[in-house]
Amino acid sequence: MKNKIVLVTGATSGIGRATAILLAERGAKVIVAARREQMGQEVVEEIAAKGGEAVYLKMDVNSEESIREGIHWIVDKYGRLDAAVNNAGIVRIPTSLIDTEIKDLEEVFQTNVIGVFASMKNEIQHMLQTGGGAIVNVSSINGLRSMAKSGPYSSSKFAAQALTQSAALEFANQNIRINAVAPGPTTTEITAGLEPSIIKHLTDIIPMNRMGDSEEIAKGIVFLLSDESSFTTGATLVMDGGFTA
Numbered sequence: 001m002k003n004k005i006v007l008v009t010g011a012t013s014g015i016g017r018a019t020a021i022l023l024a025e026r027g028a029k030v031i032v033a034a035r036r037e038q039m040g041q042e043v044v045e046e047i048a049a050k051g052g053e054a055v056y057l058k059m060d061v062n063s064e065e066s067i068r069e070g071i072h073w074i075v076d077k078y079g080r081l082d083a084a085v086n087n088a089g090i091v092r093i094p095t096s097l098i099d100t101e102i103k104d105l106e107e108v109f110q111t112n113v114i115g116v117f118a119s120m121k122n123e124i125q126h127m128l129q130t131g132g133g134a135i136v137n138v139s140s141i142n143g144l145r146s147m148a149k150s151g152p153y154s155s156s157k158f159a160a161q162a163l164t165q166s167a168a169l170e171f172a173n174q175n176i177r178i179n180a181v182a183p184g185p186t187t188t189e190i191t192a193g194l195e196p197s198i199i200k201h202l203t204d205i206i207p208m209n210r211m212g213d214s215e216e217i218a219k220g221i222v223f224l225l226s227d228e229s230s231f232t233t234g235a236t237l238v239m240d241g242g243f244t245a
């Protein structure tokens, strides 16, 4: 990843943060994008303290204007965008379909589907002008198998899978590779809010009997961004401790 210009959305915490740190360790110039500025600056400082290079970019993936302006800023500053991780995402606690408000579905789709779509659209427009690139969308095992009471989240991740494959097919012969990762339950801010009984249930049903670490997911993402996966596009790398097996 040496000297590659890489955007990571949702890089203030969890999987995005771990990915930004690993990318910088591998020599990339990382754009740490998300809404919480102080946390973004802390990630940048952590990367700098380890000798890496990163910059914080305030970006709200719920706004296409914010995405467009942010990516223009990157291209103005660095001259190109080599790779992107569309990781920003939200979940909702499991809720019965009959108690789920339409606005909950809309909010989850706004970030997890429209946010990914708008990010890919603006990233690919620039990648086409500079000869190619690589994109990883952070999906979920819920984008491969649904679960009771998780309609909004699960359907948003199924949609993210479809967006990934459609874009991968369209740009496969233009040197832009587009893949997804599908993490299983992973210890991050998202899971920190879950009841201990839910965490216990999750670890019980995962064959490895533990949750994943953000750093483990980051390694899969970096593999898919790197030339190590040069013949891989439209694929989903499942990292779930054996759950979907």
Ligand SMILES: NC(=O)c1ccc[n+]([C@@H]2O[C@H](COP(=O)([O-])OP(=O)(O)OC[C@H]3O[C@@H](n4cnc5c(N)ncnc54)[C@H](OP(=O)(O)O)[C@@H]3O)[C@@H](O)[C@H]2O)c1
Pocket: 009, 010, 011, 012, 013, 014, 015, 016, 033, 034, 035, 036, 037, 039, 059, 060, 061, 062, 087, 088, 089, 090, 091, 111, 138, 139, 140, 141, 182, 183, 184, 185, 186, 187, 188, 189, 190, 191
């Ligand atoms: N943790 C898991 O078990 C798990 C499993 C499978 C898939 N995933 C997926 O992994 C991705 C990362 O989640 P995580 O577990 O690392 O959770 P997290 O620690 O809560 O991180 C979510 C990140 O998304 C950012 N974000 C949310 N809404 C945004 C918006 N509108 N604009 C820009 N950034 C936004 C947040 O930053 P700001 O609030 O600063 O904007 C934060 O950095 C998500 O797509 C999630 O669905 C997680």
